[in-house]
Amino acid sequence: MACTDNTTAAIHREGGATTISAVHPDIIQTHILTRLDGPALASIATTCSQLHALSEHEQLWESICHATWPSTSTPRVRHIISTFPGASRSFFSDSFPSFAAVDTYRHANIERTPELVTAVDLFHGRRPVLSRVVETETESGWFRCSPFRVDVLDPKEAVATAMEYPRSEEACERLREELRLSWIVVDPEGKRAVNVSSGRAVSVERHWLSGEVRVRFATVVGGGERGSASEAVLCSVTVTCGSEMQVREACVQMEDMDGTILNGRDSLGILQRALEGKRGTFFVAGEKDRFLEFMNRKSERKERKMRDERRLDMACVALAFLSFAAISTLFFFRI
Known part of the structure; x- marks a missing residue:
């Protein structure tokens, strides 16, 4: 009854328009915030100080992490997350x-x-x-x-x-x-x-x-x-x-x-x-x-290296041919 009276008073104060302050925090947290995914919960936390405070609860973010990534419900990962500054919310912010x-x-x-x-x-x-x-x-x-x-x-x-x-x-x-x-x-x-x-x-x-x-x-x-x-x-x-x-x-x-x-x-x-x-x-x-x-860049790089290797091979063959020709000419003149 107290909750209803407070809600009615808040509605009258706002000229008949219902505000978020008129809704009991337990209702917001239990029936609204628990239905949101991580990005939605992070967004709604920036709207007002009341929602920011309600969205900070560790249990909300822990449930979101487990729902998003079932592997995070294992004891090892849960223990690691509990050591994060900001715990599950920080982990979600890092990992999403x-x-x-x-x-x-x-x-x-x-x-x-x-x-x-x-x-x-x-x-x-x-x-x-x-x-x-x-x-x-x-x-x-x-x-x-x-x-x-x-x-x-x-x-x-x-x-x-x-x-x-x-x-x-x-x-x-x-x-x-x-x-x-x-x-x-x-x-x-x-x-x-x-x-x-x-x-x-x-x-x-x-x-x-x-x-x-x-x-x-x-x-x-x-x-x-x-x-x-x-x-x-x-x-x-x-x-x-x-x-x-x-x-x-x-x-x-x-x-x-x-x-x-x-x-x-x-x-x-x-x-x-x-x-x-x-x-x-x-x-x-x-x-x-x-x-x-x-x-594509990897393929172009490979092709460029192959072209460079072919040029080097041709240069080596040409050098070997010139060396052979020079040695043959020198041998001929000595004879």
Whole structure:
């Protein structure tokens, strides 16, 4: 009754127009805010001080994180999130956008990141297909010198799905539109997270012999110590499904413009800059175009190197011919 009287009084004070202050905070929090997704909740928090205070509750953001990424409900990831400044809201702010905007070089101290935790969620439409959490140590010489690769499935593991096998180019394109992948890399020590997936697949290919379907998610980012500040690096996540559409492989690697897979040391440096850098927009609409541009530049670079090698070979042949001719002439005159 007290709540009703307060509401009526507030309505009269505003000339009959109901304001947000007329609604009881419990009703707003329980019946309104809990129905919003992360971006909507973040937007509504900027409208007034009352909604800002109500939207700060940890339970709201924890529920949103679990609903957005089922992998975050595992005990390991939940514990890491609880240590973030701002907890679940900070984690969501870090992880919801991609790091497509990271395109500048900054020095990275890889010693600050002794471990990486990867939280992976694959969706077909709104149906979750795969959720996994992987922990990777980064201090050993094996990790830093070997080609960087993080797998979320064991070699003999296969995850069944309800997806239909794409038997045409149209079906492949439809599958590309329907699949969504979140690949969140977490630095427990630095209390930062970043989503390295393009969200939507950039390509879907069927192997003509084995029938496997290879789905690729890729983000083009700035290079590191291996090249100039403007040289691009491809962060590529590959999901491989068998002919029965069972997920048999899901891994991430980093590739430079020469097609070389970066080692753990260089990849960790790039990930650190992504963790500390600005965020872009999740499910980037232009990421496929950026991927195709990267592949075109990579192909042009390869062709240019081949032309340079052919010129060098021709120069070597010409030099060898001239040397032979000079030696033959000298020998002839001596005779």
